[in-house]
Amino acid sequence: MKLTDSVQYLKGIGPKKAKLLARLGIVTVHDLLTDVPRAYEDQSVQTPISQLIVGEQATFSGTIANVTEKKAGRRNMTILTALVGDGTGFVQVTWFNQPFLKPKLKTGRRVLVTGRPAFAYGGRGQLAVNQIHSYEFLEDSESGAAHLAILPVYAAVDGMNQKFFRTVLRTLLENLPELPEVLPASVIAANHLMPRRAAWAAIHFPSDAETLKEARRRLAFEELYLIQCGLLLLKKTSAEQSTGVRHLTSSTLVRSVLENLPFSLTRGQAQAWQDVCRDMEQPTPMRRLVQGDVGSGKTVLALLALVKTVENGYQGALMAPTEILARQHYDSFTAQLADTKIRIGFLSGHLTPKQRAAMHERIAAHDVDIVIGTHALLSEGVQFAKLGLVVTDEQHRFGVEQRAVLEKRSSVTPDVLVMTATPIPRTMTLTVYGDLDVSQITELPPGRQPIRTFLRTSDRRPLIYQYVRTQAEQGRQAYVVCPLIESGEESDLPSAADVYDELRYGILRGIPIGLVHGRMKDAEKDDVMQAFYENKLAVLVSTTVIEVGVNVPNATTLVVEHADRFGLAQLHQLRGRIGRGTQASFCILVSDNESAQARERLGILAATQDGFQLAEEDLRLRGPGQFFGTHQHGLPDLKIADVLTDTDILLEARKAAQETLGRKEDLSFVVPILTAQYKEQFEHITNT
Ligand code: ADP
Ligand code: MG
Numbered sequence: 001m002k003l004t005d006s007v008q009y010l011k012g013i014g015p016k017k018a019k020l021l022a023r024l025g026i027v028t029v030h031d032l033l034t035d036v037p038r039a040y041e042d043q044s045v046q047t048p049i050s051q052l053i054v055g056e057q058a059t060f061s062g063t064i065a066n067v068t069e070k071k072a073g074r075r076n077m078t079i080l081t082a083l084v085g086d087g088t089g090f091v092q093v094t095w096f097n098q099p100f101l102k103p104k105l106k107t108g109r110r111v112l113v114t115g116r117p118a119f120a121y122g123g124r125g126q127l128a129v130n131q132i133h134s135y136e137f138l139e140d141s142e143s144g145a146a147h148l149a150i151l152p153v154y155a156a157v158d159g160m161n162q163k164f165f166r167t168v169l170r171t172l173l174e175n176l177p178e179l180p181e182v183l184p185a186s187v188i189a190a191n192h193l194m195p196r197r198a199a200w201a202a203i204h205f206p207s208d209a210e211t212l213k214e215a216r217r218r219l220a221f222e223e224l225y226l227i228q229c230g231l232l233l234l235k236k237t238s239a240e241q242s243t244g245v246r247h248l249t250s251s252t253l254v255r256s257v258l259e260n261l262p263f264s265l266t267r268g269q270a271q272a273w274q275d276v277c278r279d280m281e282q283p284t285p286m287r288r289l290v291q292g293d294v295g296s297g298k299t300v301l302a303l304l305a306l307v308k309t310v311e312n313g314y315q316g317a318l319m320a321p322t323e324i325l326a327r328q329h330y331d332s333f334t335a336q337l338a339d340t341k342i343r344i345g346f347l348s349g350h351l352t353p354k355q356r357a358a359m360h361e362r363i364a365a366h367d368v369d370i371v372i373g374t375h376a377l378l379s380e381g382v383q384f385a386k387l388g389l390v391v392t393d394e395q396h397r398f399g400v401e402q403r404a405v406l407e408k409r410s411s412v413t414p415d416v417l418v419m420t421a422t423p424i425p426r427t428m429t430l431t432v433y434g435d436l437d438v439s440q441i442t443e444l445p446p447g448r449q450p451i452r453t454f455l456r457t458s459d460r461r462p463l464i465y466q467y468v469r470t471q472a473e474q475g476r477q478a479y480v481v482c483p484l485i486e487s488g489e490e491s492d493l494p495s496a497a498d499v500y501d502e503l504r505y506g507i508l509r510g511i512p513i514g515l516v517h518g519r520m521k522d523a524e525k526d527d528v529m530q531a532f533y534e535n536k537l538a539v540l541v542s543t544t545v546i547e548v549g550v551n552v553p554n555a556t557t558l559v560v561e562h563a564d565r566f567g568l569a570q571l572h573q574l575r576g577r578i579g580r581g582t583q584a585s586f587c588i589l590v591s592d593n594e595s596a597q598a599r600e601r602l603g604i605l606a607a608t609q610d611g612f613q614l615a616e617e618d619l620r621l622r623g624p625g626q627f628f629g630t631h632q633h634g635l636p637d638l639k640i641a642d643v644l645t646d647t648d649i650l651l652e653a654r655k656a657a658q659e660t661l662g663r664k665e666d667l668s669f670v671v672p673i674l675t676a677q678y679k680e681q682f683e684h685i686t687n688t
Pocket of ligand 2: 299393
């Protein structure tokens with residue numbers, strides 16, 4: 001048996017079961033081996049029968065004293081009941097519809113049972129176990145200790161039960177072929193790690209809690225260590241192989257732009273700018289991530305860095321995730337750089353082919369210094385004459401590969417600056433952006449009024465929209481956000497279009513109001529957004545398309561309909577659309593959801609404006625998959641390590657990976673393993 005063999009090679013798995021397993025993504029023996037239990041049942045402790053408690057699952061053993069058989073129901077179902085005693089008491093154990101057990105259930109035979117006791121029907125306080133979780137027959141001499149264990153619980157689909165999984169995994173582990181070690185011996189020794197094979201055996205069938213913990217630690221370490229090695233290698237090779245741009249220190253143009261800003265940098269901005277300058281002045285390419293909450297003022301860093309590259313005779317690119325955001329940056333940069341000779345170009349998919357071709361030409365001819373745009377910057381025709389810096393705004397919308405595409409668009413490797421508002425927990429930052437250095441902006445610019453957040457039920461909507469109306473009449477703007485309703489789904493929830501009609505023909509009659517939603521054509525969407533941006537619309541009803549980055553400081557009110565339908569991080573991001581000016585801002589979350597979980601989530605949002613804390617709560621409540629969207633980060637999903645709780649293991653693994661990079665023997669051991677395991681992700685480093 002090889003790890004790449006089909007699961008059908010295993011005894012107990014026929015074509016039918018193989019099909020079911022395939023539905024869980026389990027095709028090969030290796031898939032099955034690495035199908036980590038989603039939970040465990042602790043059956044390592046036996047309870048004396050006299051101490052069983054109604055309703056609480058427990059494990060006990062005893063001798064069968066008496067067996068009765070009944071038939072019931074139209075289908076003549078077999079019901080087998082055994083009276084089991086252990087010297088402290090008796091309990092009735094019943095098996096439904098398992099006639100094949102009849103010859104095995106013999107008086108005097110010993111049995112080990114895990115199940116949930118209840119009062120026996122008409123049994124005067126006698127306990128009965130009708131919900132059997134698992135059972136084993138014991139030999140006379142056995143105490144049952146050998147069968148007692150922490151048992152794995154697997155994610156299953158209909159047609160498979162835990163017993164099936166446990167049996168095939170036992171078979172697999174008994175016949176497991178050689179499982180080559182993937183960690184250098186020095187790393188195993190230094191970090192006191194369990195051998196690989198033992199770890200896989202123990203993660204399925206741990207002998208005790210301590211062993212399980214060690215097995216998990218070993219496998220999580222392995223996972224994180226290999227990714228860290230990959231990311232660090234990526235960073236190292238790109239630093240070594242590529243000739244970066246060495247930006248000069250003297251920068252009169254940057255200084256004049258800085259001096260002309262209507263504000264001075266906050267401490268966090270100044271620190272981040274220092275980091276960026278230091279990186280840009282190195283001969284090796286910069287790869288820096290600037291993390292700062294919504295409204296912390298990341299855009300100015302992009303501006304300064306772009307000016308710096310232009311001052312050094314290079315071109316710069318700024319890539320934004322949406323058309324409106326790109327255009328907003330274009331407008332504000334054009335205004336802020338009006339006194340300079342810097343030429344700014346705009347590129348998006350919405351230009352006519354002719355305009356686009358013209359812009360491509362200007363980029364190639366170094367006829368523009370800064371190009372601001374959308375994904376269109378990544379398209380084939382874009383070739384920079386002399387690209388010195390690439391800035392991507394709201395990074396979590398771009399994958400690792402896209403970043404790589406832009407970096408390859410020039411003869412020298414440009415510096416890369418990535419800006420994100422997603423307050424990624426440290427574990428995640430290091431696993432996803434391990435090849436980037438991180439600067440954090442932790443404070444907001446001074447003078448911001450805190451946003452006040454309220455939770456209201458929908459019977460208050462008339463009052464809420466009356467308030468929106470009053471605000472509009474005073475010249476303020478408001479967002480009204482509705483959850484995205486797919487057609488056919490829960491049609492009792494009003495869509496953004498419904499709310500839009502309700503408001504414009506009702507309480508907001510006469511107020512200029514617009515609608516944007518995902519199904520509109522991009523051009524239409526942009527027109528509406530632009531009108532709101534220019535204050536031609538006082539109220540904007542939308543789905544979450546406004547989530548990212550739009551800056552309209554005059555917007556002071558945000559109403560979120562059915563707020564319980566959004567994730568916390570998303571609500572926080574939405575809330576970041578207001579509170580951008582000097583006026584007091586209000587966020588009103590409308591929800592009739594009475595569930596404790598919904599109340600808790602929205603309560604957290606009302607109580608804090610700390611995006612970092614909210615993101616952690618969100619991750620905890622929803623899991624990393626939904627939080628980041630699937631596969632957005634372009635790195636392998638973690639099977640064992642937990643992005644929230646395994647920070648300690650991560651830091652150990654990162655340290656070990658850093659050491660490995662400096663140790664030739666270990667490195668030549670690890671590189672082929674990396675190639676084999678994370679082929680797509682790290683191909684480009686291991687190929688070189
Ligand atoms: P984000 O980090 O969300 O991208 P922006 O860069 O859009 O934030 O900045 C939000 C607002 O704060 C903008 O109107 C910007 O002009 C303003 N701003 C940025 N830095 C400062 C500062 N140091 N002092 C005052 N206002 C600032
Ligand atoms: Mg921004």
